[in-house]
Amino acid sequence: MxxxxxxxxxxxxxxxxxxxxxxxxxxxxxxxxxxxxxxxxxxxxxxxxxxxxxxxxxxxxxxxxxxxxxxxxxxxxxxxxxxxxxxxxxxxxxxxxxxxxxxxxxxxxxxxxxxxxxxxxxxxxxxxxxxxxxxxxxxRIARIPEEQMIIFSPEVDVQATLTVFTDVDCTYCRALHGDLEALMAQGIQVRYLAYPRGGEAADSYDKMISVWCSDDRHKSLTQAKNGQNLPARECDTPVLSHYDLGNQIGISGTPALIFPDGRLIPGYMDVERLVAMLNLN
Structure with a gap:
């Protein structure tokens, strides 16, 4: 029984x-x-x-x-x-x-x-x-308004869009951010979502709040990833909801890349490999 x-x-x-x-x-x-x-x-x-x-x-x-x-x-x-x-x-x-x-x-x-x-x-x-x-x-990604993301768009026509869950203290996230210019030159748009590893307990959590509360999110995100100290800011942000979403779809580390077809690929990839995986060759 x-x-x-x-x-x-x-x-x-x-x-x-x-x-x-x-x-x-x-x-x-x-x-x-x-x-x-x-x-x-x-x-x-x-x-x-x-x-x-x-x-x-x-x-x-x-x-x-x-x-x-x-x-x-x-x-x-x-x-x-x-x-x-x-x-x-x-x-x-x-x-x-x-x-x-x-x-x-x-x-x-x-x-x-x-x-x-x-x-x-x-x-x-x-x-x-x-x-x-x-x-x-x-x-689930489609439910997030783009104004809640930090989006780096190329000056040329967008050929593909990568959605990236990122942590400003993550070494490989910083490496990927350093490739932004090369990615955008290939027509790749990068949309950032917040994923402070460890959630509210993470050292990067308050830093990412400051980034998303900034009047210039793009500049502040780059500064934070370069290790610069940002002034503490508080506002209503989507940082925790992004983190929750990441957990729901199986993310456990950063960077986590969401491809246009919904593939979730963890970890850093160089520009050449990303271009190949996006079929932009």
Whole structure:
């Protein structure tokens, strides 16, 4: 028999992680991965709910009804299923949670597993899970008004736009910022969002508040990345909401680059490689 009380405890714990993750340091992500693995091990080892254990489900609607009860209701609304869709693998469905995690379920809904789904092709392995993530990332980025970003635009026609989550104290963010002129010469527009690593506890948090409160954000951002001290400023800024968004889409370090197709690529890349990845050659 399934221990539904134990299942509820796992969901409550996972929900608590979701509520608290946006205000903790980046060590949260490693802890979350461990706890997610424990939760999913429980999923795999046990049917979700005893009362529906014997049901035979035939489609995503029935599957959703079962998982809503098991996940959304049991977590008291702290977790939400955004979508359930078919995969190329017969009777296996992709389940997207509002935390950004993707789960996969059999048709009965009794068993789930986490991880990316790959398809073998003549060209190699194709990540089928990345498409869902890219669409969701683009949707969330599109909700941010551009006036909340710091945008460096080329004088020539824009050929491509990179959205970059940045931290003014990050060494590789500074290296990327040093490439701005070369990037813009290639027609690449760079849109900066704030990601002070560690959130409000980060040393860079107040610096980024000062940047976003500046009358000349472009100048202040460059000064901060050059290590210059900025006068303390306070105003209503999107810095924390940018940081929260970064966590929601899976960012754990900087720089984090969002490509026009929704790909999230962590780390610094030189101009030549970026131009190639943007297909601007």
């Amino acid at each position: 399934t221990n539904t009380n134990c299942f509820g405890c796992y969901l409550a714990f996972f929900s608590c992680i979701k509520r608290n993750k946006l205000s903790t340091k980046n060590s949260w992500r490693n802890e979350m991965k461990i706890n997610m693995a424990r939760l999913l091990l429980f999923f795999v080892m046990s049917p979700l709910i005893t009362s529906v254990q014997a049901q035979t489900l035939s489609g995503p609607q029935a599957l959703q009804e079962k998982l809503v009860q098991a996940i959304e209701v049991s977590s008291q609304g702290q977790l939400e299923i955004l979508a359930i869709k078919e995969t190329p693998l017969a009777s296996i469905y992709e389940i997207e949670l509002d935390t950004g995690e993707l789960l996969y379920s059999d048709e009965s809904g009794d068993y789930l597993f986490a991880g990316d789904m790959y398809q073998t092709t003549a060209a190699g392995l194709m990540n089928l899970s990345s498409g869902t993530r890219q669409v969701r990332i683009l949707e």
